[in-house]
Amino acid sequence: MSTAYPPVSLTDEMFDFHALLKPEEIEWAMKARDFAQTQIRPVIENDFDTKYFRAELIPQIAQQGFLGMHLKGYGCGGASAVSYGLVCLETEAVDSGWRTFISVMGSLAMSAIYKYGSEEQKNHWLPQMAKGEKLGCFGLTEPHGGSDPANMKTTAVRDGDGWVLNGSKRWIGLATLADICIVWAQTDEGVRGFIVPTETPGFLATAIDGKLSMRASIQCDIELTNVRVSADAQLPEAKGLGAPLGCLNEARYGIIWGAMGAARACLDVAIERSRTREVFGKPIGSFQLTQAKLADMTVEYEKGVLLALHIGRQKDAGTLNLTQISVGKLNNVREAIKIACEARTILGGDGITGEFPVMRHMANLESVRTYEGTDEIHQLVIGRALTGLNAFS
Template sequence: MSQSLTQLFALDSLLTPEEIEIRSTVRKFGEQRIRPHIAQWFEQAALPVRDLAAELGSLGVLGMHLDGYGCAGMSATAYGLACLELEAVDSGIRSLVSVQGSLAMFSLHHWGSEEQKQRWLPPMAAGTAIGCFGLTEPDFGSNPAGMRTHAKRDGGDWVLDGTKMWITNGSVADVAVVWARTDDGIRGFVVPTDTPGFSAPEIRAKLSLRASITSELVLDGVRLPGDAMLPLARGLRGPLTSLGEARFGIVFGALGAARDCLEAAIDYTRSRQVFDKPLAAYQLTQAKIADMALEVGKGHLLAYHLGRLKDRGELTPDQVSTGKLNNVREALDIARECRTILGANGITLEYPVLRHANNLESVLTYEGTSEVHQLTIGKALTGEDAFR
């Protein structure tokens, strides 16, 4: 963040030296390793996932908020700051890390057997194995309880059939955590992607999150051994707890995209001459910048507060919904406003703002749409469930 904006809210005074160091390390990685290539990756709708995963693993950010099994065991706030710096470059990079660490790895870490943890978590933390998380279905996004994917017993085995949709990392994953309906309710399964009957066709022609691999998962008679089930996850609590972890990262991550847009806009206004003076010298321009800076700063304060609550074990799902709803919604508004400041230049990949805006359209609706989070907050405040 620009020095003046940092000082405006005295944000660094709220962080520990270790957290500032982690933030700086991830920011340096993003600026040096990813930013020079991200516009090209976005335009080509391609991402070198395996190379990046290995580098992110070496950096220590994959599952960094988990303990043991090769994970860094960092604080929730430190993890959030890493998400913020990665999304400042592109939401697709943060999505890679979020799905790997907060969905697939967290599910294994929190709900898996010791054998499952030992088999998968160390290589996933190192980035040598890639995971994905299969919950959303073509007809069931906001209502996962309606899922049709099912797992049936056949002797000592499980046989899975069904389809999952909008799965980040799906076609490049080595292992999928798949949620399915059983006679005993919804359960999670660890599915090696080389299992016969498993396929993951990539979803193409996207206008958002183009620097991210998105796939469908097709399970056609996928036969798994009896111990493939996550033993400690029963019902929707399993996948929803994992989603809460991913949503927490988004609370921070969206601010990275907003900050990057604002910094790009401020730099542009200083050099762009309009009617013989810099665009930055106009009152309307400064009013836009001031309003956006307030929202970025307030979003940071909210994220830091939620991070401290999570580190103390006090964070609730409705508080996560509050952070996700506010910060993503404001980040998208900021990206759009910054585009207006850049004018026609704002629609090109020379500047990051419309790329961020397009990405944030997806971030706004995944891991819970705005409407879902509004109803979650509404239920917390009124005591009434208005989902149906």
């Protein structure tokens, strides 16, 4: 595969970001870009309008090697953190929902098994999930308050040689399609994780309707009513709340990159529109105010991608300060939303239509801003690191 990084916009050409990447990282990015632009982009506006999750693309995504690509062994790709980040960027440049799918599978469900599962669990589930033959979801968030997992109400009680789970989960991606759910529950020994087959009696997943964001993907409510699992369903190394939070950090890392993909897509169409839309007898891109907007958006995009790369290099080196994940998620999602909003102004009234992807990205990014930690949660993480004082409670 060629290592030439194909230009998408003048921003990419001016930025020369590829000069900072290794050949294998560029290859992963090119593969993701080609797949996203040719297989997802042509249908995503219609899928968003009709609230359709195009599950028939899952085998193709698995064939590209994107599912659990950053995990080593067990049929997974063993790619670098930076390579995984670039795949997230290129996928979210088309739609946040598809980056979320890759994240739910690889950063959440598969990572939970990889980090905390037994060898038997890893060998059984991970190769099937990497091939897309089995799908997983991640049951942590609860209806009463997603930002307070320490107040988890779902319980798992020992019963003979197994466990009985009861409780509710909300905003669980992929749950109606998943074969297994990683359910986090309170036990008499603290928070523990369980691999729960979704066909188990008492497990009920219901897709959430009425969404104005993430319409081309699936998020669900889950009800657990006397769900009985065997002892070997427990993830043996998942002990305490730090276990699910460790998976969330993997997902947050992908968001740092993905949000910049959405930002780039909005910037791309704003640049193109500024050249072709004419007012007062000339292209709007020839006006100083429009150029100032494009310049400011480009600066924030470049800063965000450089921040993502820095965090990715730290992750690959094993030196990542987890507070940096909060810095990246807070900054990049917030700036991506600003870029999308500013791009919409350049598109004028047409910017609110499905002819352009900007309003779809804006709506999706509002969800991205909320999940895996709201702005406020990440501000408190950063504030705690700066002051040494805990303001969470």
